[in-house]
Amino acid sequence: MIKFLSKKIFNFVILLLLIIQIFFYIYNKKPSFDNFSQKNVTVENFSSIVLGKSGITKIGSEKLNKIDNENIYLEGNSYLENKEYKIYGKNISIKLKEEISISNEPVKVINSMGTLKAKGFKNLGYEGRIIFEGEIEFVINK
Amino acid sequence: MKVELFLKVKLNLLLINKSLYIVLILFFFSAAYSEGYVKASGSLIWDSENKNYTANGDVEFKNEKFIAYSDKMIAEYIEENNEEVFTIVELFQNVIIYFEDEVFKGNHAVYKRNDNIIVLTGDVSIESPTRLLTGYELIADIDNNKRILNSANEESLVEVLIGNDANN
Incomplete structure (x- = not known):
């Protein structure tokens, strides 16, 4: 009798598990592949990594404003950092597709030659060139 | 208290x-x-692809040997032990170089770090406390304390200064 009951219980459990599995199969939502795009997103104390032709660049700022899919604006104290340089500035506009970053605010750059200070910069990442403007002082390491 | x-x-x-x-x-x-610096009033372009810096407008360049002024400067560099080092410094227009008690002036100058030689061309002059020499081309060998001044035409004037004994 006990043997018969235990067999019944076992079958019931298996059936229950199968039903649960079918339930999951039917009601489980598949992952969405829709691309959600939202304009004018603002994030505070932001830092991220951008992968471009010029390599990996770490960016960060007090406030990040996403203008559209190709343009972002780093508001307040901001930085760009890669294997070649560290740029510390303010209010930096970044064109992601063209890999261009621009600022008309005072900037400090540290690279393997020394420390540079300028009144603004235009970083043409895809060309490997940075144009510094205004009064420039580049102190070369010993 | x-x-x-x-x-x-x-x-x-x-x-x-x-x-x-x-x-x-x-x-x-x-x-x-x-140890050194570059100052400019116009712009400075760092070209990491071609490994050079181009400075424009009232350029001031200082290294462990001399201090130089010009309107434009192009400095080439190499990477040594993860550090960038200037190898060739080229100065354009209104070039003035202060080296110890001498002042070199010219329109164009090239300094090569390897041999520590400065070559100035175009309306060149060397000014020291005791003399003023003018010519077309100056080759200043800093390590060997030699100056060769050439005139623009075929007849060339050669001036050699050796050590501090040549103060006359």
């Missing part, structure tokens, strides 16, 4: 002394650390 006042004054003086000492140390450390 007097003892307490005395100790307070002594402590204050000690703190002032320490602060001055720290400020002096920081000043000398920063002065010693900044």
Whole structure:
């Protein structure tokens, strides 16, 4: 009798598990592949990594404003950092597709030659060139 | 009471002394650390692809050997032990180079770090406390303390200064 009951219980459990599995199969939502795009997103104390032709660049700022899919604006104290340089500035506009970053605010750059200070910069990442403007002082390491 | 006042004054003086000492140390450390610099009033372009820096407008360049002024400068560099080092410095227009007690002037100058030689061309002059020489091309060998001044035409003037004995 006990043997018969235990067999019944076992079958019931298996059936229950199968039903649960079918339930999951039917009601489980598949992952969405829709691309959600939202304009004018603002994030505070932001830092991220951008992968471009010029390599990996770490960016960060007090406030990040996403203008559209190709343009972002780093508001307040901001930085760009890669294997070649560290740029510390303010209010930096970044064109992601063209890999261009621009600022008309005072900037400090540290690279393997020394420390540079300028009144603004235009970083043409895809060309490997940075144009510094205004009064420039580049102190070369010993 | 007097003892307490005395100790307070002594402590204050000690703190002032320490602060001055720290400020002096920081000043000398920063002065010693900044071996050279580039200053410009217009722009400075760092081209990491072609490994050079181009400075425009009232350029001032200083290294461990000399200080130079010009309207434009292109400095090529190499990477040594993860550090960038200038190898060739080219100066354009209104070039003035101060080296010890001499002043070199010209329209164009090239300095090569490897051999420590400066080549100036175009309305060149060497000014020292005792003389003023003019010509078309100056080759200044810094390590060997030699100056070769050539005139623009075929007849060339050669001037050689060796050591400090040549002060006449």
